[in-house]
Amino acid sequence: MMALGAPLFPNELVEPILWHPVIFAYALVISGADLIILASLAYISRRMTKAIPLLLVLGVSFFSAALLGPLADLRQPSRAPLIFSLAHLVPTETHPGFSFIALYANLWLILIILSVIFLLFYQSYHLHLKSQAGGRLRILYRILSLGVGNEERYKKLKPFLTLLAAITIIPAVLWGIYPSVLVVFQTWLFLWRNWAILPLIFFADTFVASTAAAILVYYIIKLAHLDYDVLSPLLKVHSAGCVSVAGLLGVQLLLWNQWFDGSPLNTAFDVVVPIIYYVIALLLLSFILALASLKVTKLSVFVSIVALLGVILNKWNTLVNGQLISRTGLGVLSLELPPDWLLTTLSPIAAAIFIFIVLSSIFPLEVKEVG
Amino acid sequence: MACVAACAAENNVPIGVFRTWVERHVRADGNIVFVPKQCNHCENPPCVKPCPTGATFKREDGLVLINDEICIGCGACIQACPYGARFVNPVKGVADKCTFCEHRLAKGLLPACVEACPTAARIFGDISDLDSEIKKLVESSNVQILKSWAHTDPEIYYKNLPKEADI
Numbered sequence: 227m228m229a230l231g232a233p234l235f236p237n238e239l240v241e242p243i244l245w246h247p248v249i250f251a252y253a254l255v256i257s258g259a260d261l262i263i264l265a266s267l268a269y270i271s272r273r274m275t276k277a278i279p280l281l282l283v284l285g286v287s288f289f290s291a292a293l294l295g296p297l298a299d300l301r302q303p304s305r306a307p308l309i310f311s312l313a314h315l316v317p318t319e320t321h322p323g324f325s326f327i328a329l330y331a332n333l334w335l336i337l338i339i340l341s342v343i344f345l346l347f348y349q350s351y352h353l354h355l356k357s358q359a360g361g362r363l364r365i366l367y368r369i370l371s372l373g374v375g376n377e378e379r380y381k382k383l384k385p386f387l388t389l390l391a392a393i394t395i396i397p398a399v400l401w402g403i404y405p406s407v408l409v410v411f412q413t414w415l416f417l418w419r420n421w422a423i424l425p426l427i428f429f430a431d432t433f434v435a436s437t438a439a440a441i442l443v444y445y446i447i448k449l450a451h452l453d454y455d456v457l458s459p460l461l462k463v464h465s466a467g468c469v470s471v472a473g474l475l476g477v478q479l480l481l482w483n484q485w486f487d488g489s490p491l492n493t494a495f496d497v498v499v500p501i502i503y504y505v506i507a508l509l510l511l512s513f514i515l516a517l518a519s520l521k522v523t524k525l526s527v528f529v530s531i532v533a534l535l536g537v538i539l540n541k542w543n544t545l546v547n548g549q550l551i552s553r554t555g556l557g558v559l560s561l562e563l564p565p566d567w568l569l570t571t572l573s574p575i576a577a578a579i580f581i582f583i584v585l586s587s588i589f590p591l592e593v594k595e596v597g
Numbered sequence: 598m599a600c601v602a603a604c605a606a607e608n609n610v611p612i613g614v615f616r617t618w619v620e621r622h623v624r625a626d627g628n629i630v631f632v633p634k635q636c637n638h639c640e641n642p643p644c645v646k647p648c649p650t651g652a653t654f655k656r657e658d659g660l661v662l663i664n665d666e667i668c669i670g671c672g673a674c675i676q677a678c679p680y681g682a683r684f685v686n687p688v689k690g691v692a693d694k695c696t697f698c699e700h701r702l703a704k705g706l707l708p709a710c711v712e713a714c715p716t717a718a719r720i721f722g723d724i725s726d727l728d729s730e731i732k733k734l735v736e737s738s739n740v741q742i743l744k745s746w747a748h749t750d751p752e753i754y755y756k757n758l759p760k761e762a763d764i
Contacts, residue, residue: 236615245676309649312650313649325673412673413676
């Protein structure tokens with residue numbers, strides 16, 4: 227084991243990265259929660275309605291894989307169900323406080339149920355139309371149409387779906403800032419403890435990741451036939467997200483400079499600060515490309531790629547490099563990854579893509595507007 | 598290091614991880630000071646809150662302990678400890694740390710590290726007992742705690758703690 231600088235606590239040397247890089251992968255998959263927020267907001271406001279099916283199917287697919295990440299990081303994965311059955315949610319004399327991990331695991335269950343109900347009822351009439359078109363899966367489509375067999379019945383669902391969308395936003399917003407809430411408020415790692423605006427950055431960052439993923443998927447599906455009405459609102463949300471994250475990262479750099487300038491603790495930040503400058507540059511480039519894509523839609527694929535590079539770099543820097551700074555604040559550990567880290571890290575993302583492929587073969591990603 | 602060895606032997610602590618350790622610090626005047634560290638069994642333990650299953654808990658007598666049978670090995674408590682006192686036990690795959698040798702306390706014995714210390718640098722006792730040696734010592738001397746700014750209210754007190762060791 228190598229360590230750069232001192233002093234360090236001896237137990238830190240055993241496993242410098244206690245939360246393996248999979249934490250960074252599921253932080254990306256959590257973007258599904260933001261896609262669900264966007265779909266819900268679009269339904270309530272009746273704006274960017276053409277993008278709703280894509281946002282919803284992609285959001286549910288990604289979010290359903292969100293717990294695979296932490297599961298892969300448990301040293302006792304067979305005991306994972308205890309998070310639900312013994313959830314530490316209520317403070318007692320022997321167990322003061324409550325656990326964010328337990329809270330979010332239970333919120334995941336609630337959000338999955340709500341968003342799947344929303345998806346099913348939103349798609350019900352469209353699945354009915356698919357069942358009438360025939361094909362091998364017509365019985366499945368008919369079952370999933372939930373008996374909504376005509377436009378009148380579908381229109382009557384609107385108040386219910388609006389209410390459902392509004393309720394769904396609450397757990398989705400809470401999930402949008404996980405795991406930043408956990409790392410800022412329930413850990414004592416030096417970087418995270420001194421990064422109070424991290425939840426804000428995460429919230430904005432997941433909008434960047436979710437819109438970038440949606441734009442990329444839309445580009446792959448449509449290729450030469452990009453619809454401006456679908457793309458334009460996504461690009462606008464994406465641009466706002468990029469500028470917000472870049473701005474918030476800049477603010478944090480200024481704060482650290484003010485708090486630690488001249489202090490021996492300042493050197494610990496060297497492991498993360500240079501990368502933050504690259505992230506800011508990539509996000510600003512994506513913002514410029516997004517503006518250009520509003521005129522030349524084919525550029526949108528570059529918006530997505532550049533933004534995803536920025537998001538990946540940012541998440542890795544925050545969650546993996548952040549763990550390299552010792553609790554003493556005076557030493558930096560060297561990065562040592564477990565041998566199977568790449569496969570483990572990619573698995574939640576691969577699972578999310580697989581679920582999307584399955585769901586998108588059932589639920590249409592483009593529907594005719596009704597009502 | 599007799600305390601470190603005694604702890605490891607008493608509690609089957611695997612090689613490479615430590616329930617207690619001794620830090621070497623050099624004061625500004627050049628003098629060398631050895632500072633033993635371990636879990637502080639905090640009055641306000643930051644490690645208990647994040648435990649998702651309640652495996653980490655604070656016992657009535659103030660000991661902060663871990664129930665091995667329901668620990669899922671998520672590492673949240675380890676990341677929450679400002680003192681680096683917790684670790685994943687590489688053999689058991691669960692969180693681990695000092696228990697003050699609670700199995701020995703139950704038999705009326707002292708923790709292994711206290712018993713093994715050749716210079717009696719470690720003193721153990723019930724601080725809620727007004728007649729105990731530890732209570733008198735804490736009240737009569739100028740004692741320090743680690744990372745007081747973390748508001749964890751540690752139950753380990755130091756005499757003449759050098760500021761270099763308060764990390």
